[in-house]
Amino acid sequence: MDIVYIRGLSIETTIGIHDWEKQLRRPVILDLEMASDVAAAAATDRIEDALDYDAVTKRLTQEVSSNQFELVETLAERCAAILIAEFGVPWVRLSLNKPGAVGEGVDVGVLIERGERPRSAAIEGAIARCGDPACG
Numbered sequence: 001m002d003i004v005y006i007r008g009l010s011i012e013t014t015i016g017i018h019d020w021e022k023q024l025r026r027p028v029i030l031d032l033e034m035a036s037d038v039a040a041a042a043a044t045d046r047i048e049d050a051l052d053y054d055a056v057t058k059r060l061t062q063e064v065s066s067n068q069f070e071l072v073e074t075l076a077e078r079c080a081a082i083l084i085a086e087f088g089v090p091w092v093r094l095s096l097n098k099p100g101a102v103g104e105g106v107d108v109g110v111l112i113e114r115g116e117r118p119r120s121a122a123i124e125g126a127i128a129r130c131g132d133p134a135c136g
């Protein structure tokens, strides 16, 4: 499985369960791994055949910065849903860090995986030879 990744995407938003948190804007940091057929894009050398990390960055920035959330879980699920529904990403691993949430130097957040991991060509070949999907 090939991956297009985005690391350290910092987006300003309003997030938190406490009243004081609802009054301020603060950054959250996203790290994304998105399944994508890199070989197919390389074969044509066309952005239309690639998962455009610039377009993903702009869309997630727009969504996260223009909305308010209570939980990091909600924000993470919203981003994963957008990647699957709007960008056709079959599988995503997304980690969301909320800096300073529980004090200096402590990292908290969530790590989620959504969608189905595409099988490698080698696994597909093995299944085809075996004739039974359970074989893979």
Ligand SMILES: Nc1nc2c(c(=O)[nH]1)N=C([C@H](O)[C@@H](O)CO)CN2
Binding pocket: 015, 016, 017, 018, 021, 070, 071, 072, 073, 098, 101, 102
């Ligand atoms: N699992 C979670 N736990 C907590 C969250 C959250 O979003 N998910 N949020 C908070 C507060 O907003 C925190 O950042 C500051 O107390 C607490 N726990």
